[in-house]
Amino acid sequence: MGSYAGYLLETFVTLVVVCVLAFVVLYGARRFGIGRATGSIRLVGQLPLDARRAIYLVKIGEQVIVVGASEGGLTKLGEMPADAVPKDVEPKPLKFADVLGRVSGRVRGDKNA
Numbered sequence: 001m002g003s004y005a006g007y008l009l010e011t012f013v014t015l016v017v018v019c020v021l022a023f024v025v026l027y028g029a030r031r032f033g034i035g036r037a038t039g040s041i042r043l044v045g046q047l048p049l050d051a052r053r054a055i056y057l058v059k060i061g062e063q064v065i066v067v068g069a070s071e072g073g074l075t076k077l078g079e080m081p082a083d084a085v086p087k088d089v090e091p092k093p094l095k096f097a098d099v100l101g102r103v104s105g106r107v108r109g110d111k112n113a
Contacts, residue, residue: 044085057085 029035044064045057053070055077064085066077 059085 041058041060043056044059047055049055053068056067056069058065058067059082062082063079064082065079068075068077
């Protein structure tokens with residue numbers, strides 16, 4: 001095996017080891033709950049305005065804080081009591097099959113399409 005083939009094999013083995021290590025770290029982080037919200041804070045709603053701007057409703061205890069996010073950072077826009085926020089603010093997340101069916105022109109469960 002020439003030196004070029006040796007370098008290729010070494011690079012491939014290193015790449016595989018790095019990928020396996022990344023998978024183990026990410027799997028372990030998810031299992032231990034690292035990065036998840038804890039305590040009495042949660043995201044109640046969001047409204048993307050454009051690619052870099054959005055408005056978020058963040059519930060902290062019994063208050064909901066309206067936060068604006070842009071490339072300049074986060075800005076508190078206001079606050080309100082948690083019971084003033086409608087309960088239907090959180091829409092159900094779309095499934096990929098539903099989005100794909102909508103894009104292809106079919107309605108899910110429609111046997112004629």
